[in-house]
Amino acid sequence: MPQEFKRQYKEILEQYTLRQTEHNLYEGQNFSRQLIQKNISPEEVISIHKASLEEIIPNLSADVSHSFDLLIEVMIRYGLALKEHQTLIKKQE
Amino acid sequence: MPQEFKRQYKEILEQYTLRQTEHNLYEGQNFSRQLIQKNISPEEVISIHKASLEEIIPNLSADVSHSFDLLIEVMIRYGLALKEHQTLIKKQE
Numbered sequence: 001m002p003q004e005f006k007r008q009y010k011e012i013l014e015q016y017t018l019r020q021t022e023h024n025l026y027e028g029q030n031f032s033r034q035l036i037q038k039n040i041s042p043e044e045v046i047s048i049h050k051a052s053l054e055e056i057i058p059n060l061s062a063d064v065s066h067s068f069d070l071l072i073e074v075m076i077r078y079g080l081a082l083k084e085h086q087t088l089i090k091k092q093e
Numbered sequence: 094m095p096q097e098f099k100r101q102y103k104e105i106l107e108q109y110t111l112r113q114t115e116h117n118l119y120e121g122q123n124f125s126r127q128l129i130q131k132n133i134s135p136e137e138v139i140s141i142h143k144a145s146l147e148e149i150i151p152n153l154s155a156d157v158s159h160s161f162d163l164l165i166e167v168m169i170r171y172g173l174a175l176k177e178h179q180t181l182i183k184k185q186e
Contacts, residue, residue: 025166032169032171042135061150064146067106069109070109071138073122076122077122082178084178088178088181
């Protein structure tokens with residue numbers, strides 16, 4: 001994932017952990033549109049979420065950190081299904 | 094998400110937070126195949142991950158809990174893209 005996305009996501013997440021506003025959620029929705037356009041996979045999103053959270057909460061427990069690795073593993077198949085989708089769409093163009 | 098999936102996921106996650114073995118990751122991969130077959134959306138997976146983690150770690154910090162709500166919001170668009178994919182596939186059958 002490009003560094004710029006990582007920086008942006010961390011900023012949105014940091015704001016959201018401070019105050020859970022509708023505006024922050026809305027920013028998250030808009031951001032995900034950009035991510036999909038740039039073919040960022042869902043497992044990459046989880047990965048960036050994990051890295052951002054570790055920076056925002058320096059004493060994040062190891063259990064929480066590890067838990068993301070399982071979530072990334074589960075998301076990989078979702079990423080493959082999406083890639084298949086993008087290939088299908090290209091074929092139809 | 095059916096209660097049975099939730100129970101299964103929590104069990105895999107609990108094992109994985111205790112010892113991070115390749116076998117647990119493999120179970121996660123297999124599990125995600127079932128989830129996709131049952132049309133469980135990626136945002137539902139994040140939701141079940143959050144709920145499971147809150148049960149496994151009762152004193153999970155509020156920041157971590159909140160952070161998942163943003164992740165769910167970001168994943169909704171991925172879920173929509175996948176649904177589009179499933180509709181396309183059905184049309185081609």
